[in-house]
Amino acid sequence: MLRLLGRRLRLVWLGLFLVFVAVAAIRPRLAAAQVPGGAPGAQPPRGGAAPPPAPASAAQPSAPADAAVGAQPGAGTPAQVAADAVESTIHLAPTEAELARGQPVVQVAIAGNRRVSTEDVLVYLGQTRVGRPFTPEGLARDVRELWDSGLFDDVEVDLTRRDDGVSLRVLVRERPSIKAIEFSGNKEIDSEDLTEALSVEIKTGTILSYAAIRRGVQKLRDKYAEEGFFLAEVSYEVKPERENQVTLKFTIKEHSPVTVRRITFIGNHNISDEELREVMITGQGGFFAFGTGGPFRQDAFERDVLVINALYYDRGFLAVQVATPRVMLTPDRTGIEVTITINEGPRFRIRSLRVYERDADGREIEPLGGRRALREMVRAKPGDWFNRAELAKDIGAIQTLYRDAGYANVEAAPDTQLDPDRREVDITVGIRRNQLVYFGRIEIRGNTKTRDKVIRREMEVEERQLFSETKLERSKQRITALGYFERVDISTEQGDDPQHINVNVDIGEKPTGTFQIGAGFSSVENFIATAQVQQANLLGSGQSLSLQAQISGSRRLVDVRFFEPYLFDSPFSAAVSVYNQLRTYTEFSQTSTGGSLTLGYPLIEPELRAQLTYTLENDEISSATNTGLGTAEERASFQRLPLYNLFNAGLTSSIRPALTFDTRNNQLFPTSGIYLQGSVELAHSAFGSENEFLRYRATGRFYYPITDSLVLKLNTEAGMVTSPNPQGVPIFARFFLGGILDVRGFEIRDIGPRLPLRESLDPNSLPIANGANIGGNLMYYQNLELEFPILEAVQIKGVVFTDLGNAWNLEKLYCNAAPASPHDVTNPCFSAERLLDVRTSWGFGLRWFSPLGPLRFEWGFPFKRLPYEETYKFEFNIGNFF
Incomplete structure (x- = not known):
C-alpha cells in the first residue's frame, strides 16, 4: 500500500516539473510579442489595441518601396523596422481600375457579338x-x-x-439560339399542342436558357397532367448546330393515363353522393370506359x-x-x-323579397x-329555400325587359342579408334604369366577299x-344561319356620347362554293356516282x-336550282x-321531267314562313328501267295484276x-330546336293536270340536347292522299314505307297494305309470294334517336333508335279486289282500329361526318316480324337523316 502511494507522488511531481519547463520556454516569446517594437514580422495580438501613433514632430516622409527593400541592418531602430514590415504586409498595390477612378471614359468597344447588336x-x-467618369463599382454593376x-x-472587360481617359473593350461570348424544337415519344398529345404549351417559356429563334x-419541362408535365397522364416523364437534350445554334x-x-378509381365525399348530409357525382x-x-371512371383532368x-x-x-x-x-x-x-370534404353549413329560407325601382x-x-308585373317576374316567394341560379335567371329576365326598351345600362344588383341565427335571408333587388340608349354606328368588318347589304x-x-338586347341576339343568330361564315361576333362599345352605343359585327368568311365528284356504294341504291357544283353565296x-x-342502280338525276332569299x-x-x-x-319505275317555282314570305321573322310552290311535271310509269348502270329485271307479272289504276301516268x-x-x-346538323311543316298539294284538271290528287303532309322534328354532346x-311524319278520280290515286303518289329512309329494320318500301293476288289473270297461275305491296293513302311514322x-x-357518333310506322289503304277499289290479307298490319281494308296496327323496330348505328358527306351505318331489328321478314337488316347510306 505504501509502495503504491509513493509511486503516485512521483508521477505528480514529474508532471509539475514538465509544466514549469514549458512555461519557462514560452515566456520570452510572449513578452517579445507584447512589446511595440518587437521582432520583425510580429503581429499585434488578435483583438488587441493598435500601437500608439508617433508624435507629429517625429513624422518623416515615407521612403519609396524599392528603397525600403534595399535598406541595411541598423538603418533604423528595431521598432521602425517592425512597423515597416507590418505596413508592407497589409497594403496591396492599386489595380488599374483603381488608378483609372475618376478619369473620363473615352471609348467603349464591343467584341464577340454576332446576333445581339452593339447598340443592344x-x-x-x-x-x-x-x-462619364469611370468607377470600378459602376463597371461591376454593368457587367x-x-x-x-x-x-x-x-x-470580359x-x-x-x-x-x-479610359478605353474599355467588352468581350462577350453569346449563348446559342434555338434553331428547332423536336419531340419524340408523344402519341397522346400532338407536337403542335406541346409547342404551344412551351411557347410561354421557349420558342424557336430565342436564346437558349x-x-x-x-x-x-414542367409546362409539358402539366400539359400531360391536364390530360390525365400524371406519370409522364420528360427529359431534354441540347444538340449543337452550325452558326451557334442548337x-x-x-x-x-x-405511360398510361391515370384514371379516377373512387370519389369520396365527406360532410355532405343534405345532398347525396349520387347527385354530386x-x-x-x-x-x-366515356362510352368505351368499360366501368372505369375515365382519365383525370385538372381543368x-x-x-x-x-x-x-x-349546387x-x-x-x-x-355558407x-x-x-x-x-x-x-x-x-x-x-x-x-379523390376525397372532397364539404362543410355544408345551415340552409337558408327567404324571409322577405322586395323588387323595386329607384331613380338617380x-x-x-x-x-x-x-x-x-315586375314582382311576378321573380318566381321566388317568402318561405322558399334560397336558390341562387333561379334568382339570377329571373333578374336576367328583368334586365332583358329593360334593355329591350332601350335602357342598355340598367342596373339590377341583388342584395342579400343573412340571419344565421334564424337561418333566413332578406333579398332586395334595386333597379336603376338610367338613361335611354340608341344604336349608333353599325360597322361590319371582315367581309371581303359578301356584300354589306346581305x-x-x-x-x-x-x-x-x-x-x-333581344333583337341584337336574334341578329347574330340570323347571320350565323346564313352558313357563309365560320365566325360571327357582335360586340358593343360606347358611342360618340353616353346616349349611343356602336355595334361592331366581326365575321370570318368561309368558302361557299363547292365542286364535288364522288362515288360510293349504298345498300339502298347500290353503286352511286355523283357530281355537284354549288355556290351558296x-x-x-x-x-x-x-x-x-x-x-x-336505282336513280338517275339531273337537277338545276336557283334560290333568291330577298326577291327584288x-x-x-x-x-x-x-x-x-x-x-x-x-314494283315499278317512274321517270319525272319538270320544274317548280316557289315563293316564300316570312310571317314571323325568322321562325315562321309561308310558301307557295307550283310544280309542272310529266311522269312515265313502266316495269323495266335502265339507269345507265344496268337494266332492271322485267316485272311482267306485276304489270299484269288486276289493278285498274296501277300505271296511271301523264x-x-x-x-x-x-x-x-x-x-x-x-339546318344541316341540328342539336336543339323544333322544325314543323304542314303542306297541302292539289293536282287538278283546272290547272291542266292529267293526274288528279289531293295530298296532305305534316312533319315535326324535335331536338333536345341532354348534354353538350348527347342529343x-x-x-314524325304523317300524310294522306286522295283523288276525285274513280280509278284512285296514281301509284307514284301513294305512300311506301320501310328502309333506312323512314322505318329501319325492314326492306325498303316493304311496309304497307298487301293484296294476295296471283301472278296473272289466269286463275291457275301461282300466287304472288307474300302478296303484292300496293302502297297506302294514309301513312304515319316516327323515329326516336339518342345520338352520342x-x-x-374524327366526327364519329353513335346512335340507338326505335322506329314506328305503317301505311294504310283507304280506297275500296283495292279492298274489294282480293281476299283479306292474313296479317292485320298488311290488311288493305281500313278501319279506325287499323291505326293501332303498326310496325316497330329498334337498332343502333354509326355515323361519320366525313369530308365526302355524312355516312350512315345502321342495324335495325324488327319487333314482331312477319314470317317472310328477316331477323335484322343492315343498311348504309350517304346523307343526313333528319
Missing part, C-alpha cells in the same frame, strides 16, 4: 458610358447587368488608361369544385365551404382516389310594366333605333345556284328548280301551299 449591348452599360440579361455565356428549359429535343415517356365531369367515363376537376359550390348555393346553403380536395395515387400508381336620387318610382338585311336593329349577293347530277330586295323569297329524274322501285300540274316553323340551331331526337359521340376528333 451598350444599353446594359448604364454606368460605363463615353463621357452584372450584361450577365443577368441571359444573352451571354461569358463577359479589358481596361486601358490613356492620356485622355437552361432555366427556361427547366420551366418548359436543336432542343424533348423525349417523353407518356352527376354534376361532376371527373369520374364519368375539369377545378370546374367540378365550382359546380359543387353552385349548394342553389339549394340554399349560403357552404368546399375544402381543397385531396388527390392521392393508388398504390399501383395507375389510379387516383334614390327615390322609389313606378317600374317598367308596373310593380305587380349581312345588314339579316339584322333586326338599325342605326338611331332604341337599343334592344353567288357573287357575294346571298343567292344560291347549284347543279347536281347523280346516277346509281323585298321580304319575298323565290326558288326555281328544273330536273329530270328516273327512280326505280321494287302530266301533273299542282300547287302546294306550306307553312314552316323552324327554330333549329343548325335526343324525334322525327364516340370519337369526336
Whole structure:
C-alpha cells in the first residue's frame, strides 16, 4: 500500500516539473510579442489595441518601396523596422481600375457579338458610358447587368488608361439560339399542342436558357397532367448546330393515363353522393370506359369544385365551404382516389323579397310594366329555400325587359342579408334604369366577299333605333344561319356620347362554293356516282345556284336550282328548280321531267314562313328501267295484276301551299330546336293536270340536347292522299314505307297494305309470294334517336333508335279486289282500329361526318316480324337523316 502511494507522488511531481519547463520556454516569446517594437514580422495580438501613433514632430516622409527593400541592418531602430514590415504586409498595390477612378471614359468597344447588336449591348452599360467618369463599382454593376440579361455565356472587360481617359473593350461570348424544337415519344398529345404549351417559356429563334428549359419541362408535365397522364416523364437534350445554334429535343415517356378509381365525399348530409357525382365531369367515363371512371383532368376537376359550390348555393346553403380536395395515387400508381370534404353549413329560407325601382336620387318610382308585373317576374316567394341560379335567371329576365326598351345600362344588383341565427335571408333587388340608349354606328368588318347589304338585311336593329338586347341576339343568330361564315361576333362599345352605343359585327368568311365528284356504294341504291357544283353565296349577293347530277342502280338525276332569299330586295323569297329524274322501285319505275317555282314570305321573322310552290311535271310509269348502270329485271307479272289504276301516268300540274316553323340551331346538323311543316298539294284538271290528287303532309322534328354532346331526337311524319278520280290515286303518289329512309329494320318500301293476288289473270297461275305491296293513302311514322359521340376528333357518333310506322289503304277499289290479307298490319281494308296496327323496330348505328358527306351505318331489328321478314337488316347510306 505504501509502495503504491509513493509511486503516485512521483508521477505528480514529474508532471509539475514538465509544466514549469514549458512555461519557462514560452515566456520570452510572449513578452517579445507584447512589446511595440518587437521582432520583425510580429503581429499585434488578435483583438488587441493598435500601437500608439508617433508624435507629429517625429513624422518623416515615407521612403519609396524599392528603397525600403534595399535598406541595411541598423538603418533604423528595431521598432521602425517592425512597423515597416507590418505596413508592407497589409497594403496591396492599386489595380488599374483603381488608378483609372475618376478619369473620363473615352471609348467603349464591343467584341464577340454576332446576333445581339452593339447598340443592344451598350444599353446594359448604364454606368460605363463615353463621357462619364469611370468607377470600378459602376463597371461591376454593368457587367452584372450584361450577365443577368441571359444573352451571354461569358463577359470580359479589358481596361486601358490613356492620356485622355479610359478605353474599355467588352468581350462577350453569346449563348446559342434555338434553331428547332423536336419531340419524340408523344402519341397522346400532338407536337403542335406541346409547342404551344412551351411557347410561354421557349420558342424557336430565342436564346437558349437552361432555366427556361427547366420551366418548359414542367409546362409539358402539366400539359400531360391536364390530360390525365400524371406519370409522364420528360427529359431534354441540347444538340449543337452550325452558326451557334442548337436543336432542343424533348423525349417523353407518356405511360398510361391515370384514371379516377373512387370519389369520396365527406360532410355532405343534405345532398347525396349520387347527385354530386352527376354534376361532376371527373369520374364519368366515356362510352368505351368499360366501368372505369375515365382519365383525370385538372381543368375539369377545378370546374367540378365550382359546380359543387353552385349546387349548394342553389339549394340554399349560403355558407357552404368546399375544402381543397385531396388527390392521392393508388398504390399501383395507375389510379387516383379523390376525397372532397364539404362543410355544408345551415340552409337558408327567404324571409322577405322586395323588387323595386329607384331613380338617380334614390327615390322609389313606378317600374317598367308596373310593380305587380315586375314582382311576378321573380318566381321566388317568402318561405322558399334560397336558390341562387333561379334568382339570377329571373333578374336576367328583368334586365332583358329593360334593355329591350332601350335602357342598355340598367342596373339590377341583388342584395342579400343573412340571419344565421334564424337561418333566413332578406333579398332586395334595386333597379336603376338610367338613361335611354340608341344604336349608333353599325360597322361590319371582315367581309371581303359578301356584300354589306346581305349581312345588314339579316339584322333586326338599325342605326338611331332604341337599343334592344333581344333583337341584337336574334341578329347574330340570323347571320350565323346564313352558313357563309365560320365566325360571327357582335360586340358593343360606347358611342360618340353616353346616349349611343356602336355595334361592331366581326365575321370570318368561309368558302361557299363547292365542286364535288364522288362515288360510293349504298345498300339502298347500290353503286352511286355523283357530281355537284354549288355556290351558296353567288357573287357575294346571298343567292344560291347549284347543279347536281347523280346516277346509281336505282336513280338517275339531273337537277338545276336557283334560290333568291330577298326577291327584288323585298321580304319575298323565290326558288326555281328544273330536273329530270328516273327512280326505280321494287314494283315499278317512274321517270319525272319538270320544274317548280316557289315563293316564300316570312310571317314571323325568322321562325315562321309561308310558301307557295307550283310544280309542272310529266311522269312515265313502266316495269323495266335502265339507269345507265344496268337494266332492271322485267316485272311482267306485276304489270299484269288486276289493278285498274296501277300505271296511271301523264302530266301533273299542282300547287302546294306550306307553312314552316323552324327554330333549329343548325339546318344541316341540328342539336336543339323544333322544325314543323304542314303542306297541302292539289293536282287538278283546272290547272291542266292529267293526274288528279289531293295530298296532305305534316312533319315535326324535335331536338333536345341532354348534354353538350348527347342529343335526343324525334322525327314524325304523317300524310294522306286522295283523288276525285274513280280509278284512285296514281301509284307514284301513294305512300311506301320501310328502309333506312323512314322505318329501319325492314326492306325498303316493304311496309304497307298487301293484296294476295296471283301472278296473272289466269286463275291457275301461282300466287304472288307474300302478296303484292300496293302502297297506302294514309301513312304515319316516327323515329326516336339518342345520338352520342364516340370519337369526336374524327366526327364519329353513335346512335340507338326505335322506329314506328305503317301505311294504310283507304280506297275500296283495292279492298274489294282480293281476299283479306292474313296479317292485320298488311290488311288493305281500313278501319279506325287499323291505326293501332303498326310496325316497330329498334337498332343502333354509326355515323361519320366525313369530308365526302355524312355516312350512315345502321342495324335495325324488327319487333314482331312477319314470317317472310328477316331477323335484322343492315343498311348504309350517304346523307343526313333528319
